[in-house]
Every structure is written in structure tokens, then in C-alpha cells.
């Protein structure tokens with residue numbers, strides 16, 4: 182009897198050791214769940230993969246290759262004045278691949294190019310971050326972009342092949358769906 186209790190306690194101890202290892206996966210699930218709940222794609226029947234794309238891009242531009250260290254898009258200044266539906270004040274950052282394409286007037290952005298736009302309220306409060314990421318083969322009908330919008334507390338509000346973004350940016354189709362700086 183005593184021995185069995187011992188074995189039980191040992192098993193419980195082992196379980197306690199194992200449990201923390203399971204936590205990061207649960208956290209990831211919550212994060213993705215949030216993205217899904219508020220995501221653009223839910224009503225459009227988009228799958229988990231697309232939400233994972235947005236979450237992955239968010240990690241990339243905040244942790245792996247933080248956009249705050251990138252250069253501003255050519256021709257733009259810090260806290261430039263913007264238009265609806267984006268921020269009244271904006272900082273527009275481009276990664277190296279995108280920068281090269283703008284400088285070379287490459288005609289279009291290459292695979293892996295990223296543009297990140299911080300959107301501020303008129304009184305200078307960060308309201309949202311909107312992102313375009315060129316991914317070859319991702320969405321050929323609409324310029325092959327992964328779109329992303331998230332709040333300062335990292336909640337994803339739109340991602341993937343987000344219709345509203347695509348519809349409006351279609352006006353700039355001739356410039357590879359980019360509004361602000363010429364690629365030709």
C-alpha cells in the first residue's frame with residue numbers, strides 16, 4: 182500500500198515536471214485564437230493556415246527583424262500626414278529588399294519585400310500598424326501580398342488575403358499595389 186502511494190506521488194511529480202513544457206504551445210494557441218477571432222478571414226471561411234501566416238509575419242517584423250530599425254520609405258518623412266482609412270500621421274518603413282526595389286525602380290517588389298506603416302492619431306498616439314509582405318505565389322490575382330493589420334498591443338485585426346486592403350490598393354495596381362512611392 183505504502184509503495185503504491187509512493188509510485189503515485191512519483192507519477193504526480195513527473196507530471197508536474199512535464200506540464201510547463203506544454204505551456205508555450207498553449208500560449209501560441211491563444212495567440213492564434215485571438216487572431217482568428219478578430220481576423221478578417223473568419224467570415225470569409227479562411228483556414229487556420231492564413232491566420233498562422235499573419236502571426237508569423239507579426240513575429241518576423243517585431244522580433245526576428247524588427248521594423249523599427251529599418252529605413253523610411255524613400256520620399257517619406259517621419260510622421261508624414263496620411264489619408265483615411267490609415268493614420269492621420271504615419272511612419273512608413275521598408276525592409277532592405279523593398280528599399281532596393283524602390284531605389285532601382287524595379288517595377289515591382291521582390292519576394293520577401295515588406296512595407297510596414299505605423300498609423301497614429303492626429304495627437305500622435307499609435308493606433309494600428311498595417312503591413313504588406315510580398316510572397317511569391319501567395320495570391321497571384323492580387324499582387325501576391327500577405328496583408329496584416331494589428332493594434333499596438335499586438336492583436337491581429339486583419340490578415341492574409343484581406344479583401345478591404347486589396348480592393349482599395351487595387352487603385353495602385355500599376356505600381357504593384359503600392360500607393361506611396363513609385364516603383365518605375
Ligand code: HEC
Pocket residue numbers: 262263264265266267268273296297298311312313328329330339343345346347349350358359360361362
Ligand atoms: C480605402 C482605401 C484603403 C484601404 C481600405 C487600405 N489602404 Fe493601405 N493605403 C491607402 C492609401 C491612400 C495609402 C497611402 C498612405 C496614405 O496616404 O494614407 C496606403 C498605404 C498603405 C501602406 C504603405 C505602402 C503603400 O501602398 O503606399 C501599407 C503597408 C498599407 N497601406 C497597408 C494596408 C493594409 C494592411 C490594409 C488593410 C488592413 C489597407 N492598407 C487598406 C489606401 C487604403
